[in-house]
Amino acid sequence: MAAGGAIPMVDLAPFLTGDEAGIAHATEAVREACQTHGFFRAVNHGVPAELLARALELSAAFFALPQEEKAKVRPAAGSKAALPAGYGQQPAHAADKSEYLVMYDPKLGSNVYPAKPPGFRSAVEECFAKLTELGLLVQEILNECMGLPPGFLRGYNDDRSFDLMTAKRYFPATPEGNVGISEHEDGNCITFIFQDGVGGLEVLKDGHWIPAEPVDGSIVVNIGDVLSNDKMKSATHRLVRKTVARYSFSFFFSLPGDKWVEPLPEFTAKIGEAPRYRRFLYKEYRELLVRNKTHPPARPEDIVRKLTVLPTGAPRARQVLQAATPVLAPVETPRHRAPPGVDVNRRRRAQLPDKDMTWGEAAEEGSLPVVDLAPFLTGDGGGIARATEAVLEASRTHGFFRLVNHGVPAELLARALELSAAFFDLPEETKAKVRPATGTKTPLPPAHTADKNEYLVAFDPTLGFNVYPTEPAGFR
Ligand SMILES: O=C(O)CCC(=O)C(=O)O
Numbered sequence: 001m002a003a004g005g006a007i008p009m010v011d012l013a014p015f016l017t018g019d020e021a022g023i024a025h026a027t028e029a030v031r032e033a034c035q036t037h038g039f040f041r042a043v044n045h046g047v048p049a050e051l052l053a054r055a056l057e058l059s060a061a062f063f064a065l066p067q068e069e070k071a072k073v074r075p076a077a078g079s080k081a082a083l084p085a086g087y088g089q090q091p092a093h094a095a096d097k098s099e100y101l102v103m104y105d106p107k108l109g110s111n112v113y114p115a116k117p118p119g120f121r122s123a124v125e126e127c128f129a130k131l132t133e134l135g136l137l138v139q140e141i142l143n144e145c146m147g148l149p150p151g152f153l154r155g156y157n158d159d160r161s162f163d164l165m166t167a168k169r170y171f172p173a174t175p176e177g178n179v180g181i182s183e184h185e186d187g188n189c190i191t192f193i194f195q196d197g198v199g200g201l202e203v204l205k206d207g208h209w210i211p212a213e214p215v216d217g218s219i220v221v222n223i224g225d226v227l228s229n230d231k232m233k234s235a236t237h238r239l240v241r242k243t244v245a246r247y248s249f250s251f252f253f254s255l256p257g258d259k260w261v262e263p264l265p266e267f268t269a270k271i272g273e274a275p276r277y278r279r280f281l282y283k284e285y286r287e288l289l290v291r292n293k294t295h296p297p298a299r300p301e302d303i304v305r306k307l308t309v310l311p312t313g314a315p316r317a318r319q320v321l322q323a324a325t326p327v328l329a330p331v332e333t334p335r336h337r338a339p340p341g342v343d344v345n346r347r348r349r350a351q352l353p354d355k356d357m358t359w360g361e362a363a364e365e366g367s368l369p370v371v372d373l374a375p376f377l378t379g380d381g382g383g384i385a386r387a388t389e390a391v392l393e394a395s396r397t398h399g400f401f402r403l404v405n406h407g408v409p410a411e412l413l414a415r416a417l418e419l420s421a422a423f424f425d426l427p428e429e430t431k432a433k434v435r436p437a438t439g440t441k442t443p444l445p446p447a448h449t450a451d452k453n454e455y456l457v458a459f460d461p462t463l464g465f466n467v468y469p470t471e472p473a474g475f476r
């Protein structure tokens with residue numbers, strides 16, 4: 001292992017030769033590296049050094065092609081993936097400055113490949129296959145390091161369709177900046193990085209940035225951990241651009257997208273420790289991390305990095321504060337009546353305290369503030385100021401308010417409610433005909449959800465993908 005703070009080096013040869021003593025020694029080295037750095041550098045990892053060098057050379061040749069040529073490797077039209085397979089560049093306002101080619105498991109058939117340079121496609125496909133094997137091996141090692149039952153992680157992480165590989169070119173640093181990738185933690189299971197000789201990858205340890213200096217033929221391994229409840233370290237790292245372009249590949253050995261991920265009982269309940277992360281649906285978490293990069297928020301402090309960390313003191317303090325805040329009386333508003341002859345809520349009218357009351361009047365008697373938007377429709381300046389103040393007050397005190405004179409005809413609201421009731425009263429078979437377009441990924445809510453309702457969903461009709469009931473007439 002390397003001395004001082006440097007990234008530890010682990011020789012994986014014993015796993016390939018089956019040397020038992022060597023395996024125990026290397027496993028110990030991985031355990032130590034994961035606890036201290038969250039990173040290590042693997043040598044004798046089974047991915048031929050010649051392949052790594054060839055893939056890097058060919059990626060440099062690809063990125064050197066004219067922009068029009070690279071743009072041909074565009075992601076499939078209509079791809080909804082947060083990070084679609086194909087060529088991409090960071091948006092101009094992103095802190096990160098790189099261009100990249102994304103690929104998934106070739107077996108999924110979703111990749112788009114550059115036609116040039118020749119041999120690039122087969123090199124990246126070979127890399128993907130070899131790095132998948134390495135991912136499976138390192139996962140076994142981590143299983144042992146974490147003291148989990150043999151084969152546990154293999155069974156837990158049994159879906160390889162979320163694995164992805166990126167080839168990247170980081171642009172040379174400029175006087176304006178040298179950020180290649182801003183500091184972050186990887187949200188996947190294990191990341192493998194191989195790089196050219198330029199350097200710039202840095203790992204945060206005890207408040208210091210440690211360079212992961214390039215070593216020919218080696219692969220940098222980084223664990224992205226949630227499962228061990230921080231027993232293993234998911235280290236913060238970044239890429240600092242140098243004066244020349246840098247080429248690297250990252251292979252993200254992932255977790256199953258459809259799995260709810262959380263710290264394992266071995267690191268929480270079974271040892272009496274509270275989970276530090278809340279459960280999350282893995283694909284949603286990953287989409288969020290990807291969007292940080294592809295659609296970065298204008299303010300860096302708005303980047304959500306650890307969605308999953310359970311709240312500590314702050315949110316609890318806020319809840320206490322909210323509970324202690326007296327609920328203020330509803331804002332003073334004039335009385336409102338629905339337009340003559342219109343009964344907005346005939347079906348629920350029986351619930352009104354006084355049958356001659358309007359819902360606006362009833363609201364005033366209850367606790368929800370009522371805001372009259374009429375001044376915005378008539379352009380009455382004084383009224384606008386008062387209504388604005390009422391919105392502000394209601395937003396502070398309740399977070400809810402009732403709008404009246406809002407410009408949506410009361411008759412329309414009443415009609416829509418009446419017709420929806422008629423729709424939901426139809427026999428089950430008739431309603432089932434309004435089924436979502438085939439191929440839609442959104443499932444109906446399962447019977448075991450707490451919410452008990454049925455619904456009809458509509459999007460903007462101009463998008464053209466709504467499905468409408470044919471009955472009752474006039475509902476559409
Ligand atoms: O290119 C590298 O060396 C680092 C890449 C990285 O950290 C990432 O893609 O998450």
Ligand SMILES: [Fe+2]
Pocket residue numbers: 184185186191237
């Ligand atoms: Fe990373």
